[in-house]
Amino acid sequence: MLRIERLRVIGLTIMPTFLVACGGLGGTDGDSSVSRVVENAIENQVFVEGGEFELGDVGRPDGSAYVTLVDHSRPAIEVKVDSYSISRYETTWGQMRVYYEATGRLSQYEESPFKHRYVNSPTDDLLSPYFRNKPARVPNYGEAEGYCAWLAQETGLPFALPTEAQWEYGARSRGRRVAYATNSGQVENDPYLKRPTEYVDTSIRPSGNTLIHSSLKFERRPVGSYPPNSLGLYDMTGNVAEWTQDWFQKDYYQHAPRTNPQGPLKAINPESPEKTVRDWAGHGDHVGGNATVFARYGVPVSASGNGFRCVVNHPEPIN
Structure with a gap:
C-alpha cells in the first residue's frame, strides 16, 4: 500500500486548454504506472469547504424550472x-487501464462485448477516441466504484464516488445559483461534434x-480541454455523464435528510437497481434543461457508457 506519507507531489503535463500526449494522467508500465496514477489522484483533488446550499432545481430568475421533462x-x-x-x-482511459491491470480485472472482460469499447487499451494518439487522457466510459457502475475503492486501498485515504449532494455542490462552485459548471455559468458549446460524423476532425x-x-x-475531448468552474473543476458540464454513489429515487428530495444526504439506503427496485447519474450534458441530452447541473436520472448499475470522478471524504485538504 502506498501510504500518504510516502507519496510525493508531481506535476501534470497539461496545458490550460488542451492536454498533450506525452506522460499525462497515467501510463501502462506496471508498478511505476500505479505510483503515477495514485500520486496524480491525490494531487488532482480540489478541497471543497463544506456549507449549506439549496440542492436541486432552484429555478430561473423568473421562477420557472430549468429541468422541464x-x-x-x-x-x-x-x-x-x-x-x-x-x-x-474525470477519470481517464489511461487511469482505468492501470486499475484494470493492477487488480486483475481485465480477465473479467476477455469474452465480453465490452472488451473493445469500454475496457480498451489507451493510446498516445491524441486523435483516437481512446487517447489516454480522454475521459473513460466504464462498462458498469461497479468498475467506477471499484476504481475509487482501489485508490482508497493504495493511499489509505477515504476515496469514494461522490454523493449527489457533493457532486452538485462542487459543480455549482459551493452551491452558487448557476445552471452550468462552466467558467461563466453559461454555455458556449464547442461545435466539435455537431457536424455530420464523417466530417468530425479530431485535430x-x-x-x-x-x-x-x-x-x-463516442468521441470526446481530453479532460481539462475547457476552462474550469470557479472551484477549478473541469467537465462537470459536458464531455461524459458521471456516476454518483446514491441509489436513485425519483422523489428523493422530498425525503432527504438535511445534513449530508446520501440517497436511499438501498435500491428502490431490487430487481432493477439504479444509481444516480449526473451531468446529462455528457450524454448530449441538452433539451428540457437536461444539460444543466440539476438534471438527475437513475441508470441500471449494469449500464455502460458513463464516466466518473472520485472524492476524498476528509475534512481537511489532502494535498
Whole structure:
C-alpha cells in the first residue's frame, strides 16, 4: 500500500486548454504506472469547504424550472454538506487501464462485448477516441466504484464516488445559483461534434467552454480541454455523464435528510437497481434543461457508457 506519507507531489503535463500526449494522467508500465496514477489522484483533488446550499432545481430568475421533462430535481431543499475534496478531472482511459491491470480485472472482460469499447487499451494518439487522457466510459457502475475503492486501498485515504449532494455542490462552485459548471455559468458549446460524423476532425482544437454534442458519437475531448468552474473543476458540464454513489429515487428530495444526504439506503427496485447519474450534458441530452447541473436520472448499475470522478471524504485538504 502506498501510504500518504510516502507519496510525493508531481506535476501534470497539461496545458490550460488542451492536454498533450506525452506522460499525462497515467501510463501502462506496471508498478511505476500505479505510483503515477495514485500520486496524480491525490494531487488532482480540489478541497471543497463544506456549507449549506439549496440542492436541486432552484429555478430561473423568473421562477420557472430549468429541468422541464421530469420533476426529479424538485423541490429544491436546503442541505448541509461537510468539507471534502473532489477530483478536478474525470477519470481517464489511461487511469482505468492501470486499475484494470493492477487488480486483475481485465480477465473479467476477455469474452465480453465490452472488451473493445469500454475496457480498451489507451493510446498516445491524441486523435483516437481512446487517447489516454480522454475521459473513460466504464462498462458498469461497479468498475467506477471499484476504481475509487482501489485508490482508497493504495493511499489509505477515504476515496469514494461522490454523493449527489457533493457532486452538485462542487459543480455549482459551493452551491452558487448557476445552471452550468462552466467558467461563466453559461454555455458556449464547442461545435466539435455537431457536424455530420464523417466530417468530425479530431485535430481541431477546442473552442467555447464545454462539449455537449452528441449522444450518438463516442468521441470526446481530453479532460481539462475547457476552462474550469470557479472551484477549478473541469467537465462537470459536458464531455461524459458521471456516476454518483446514491441509489436513485425519483422523489428523493422530498425525503432527504438535511445534513449530508446520501440517497436511499438501498435500491428502490431490487430487481432493477439504479444509481444516480449526473451531468446529462455528457450524454448530449441538452433539451428540457437536461444539460444543466440539476438534471438527475437513475441508470441500471449494469449500464455502460458513463464516466466518473472520485472524492476524498476528509475534512481537511489532502494535498
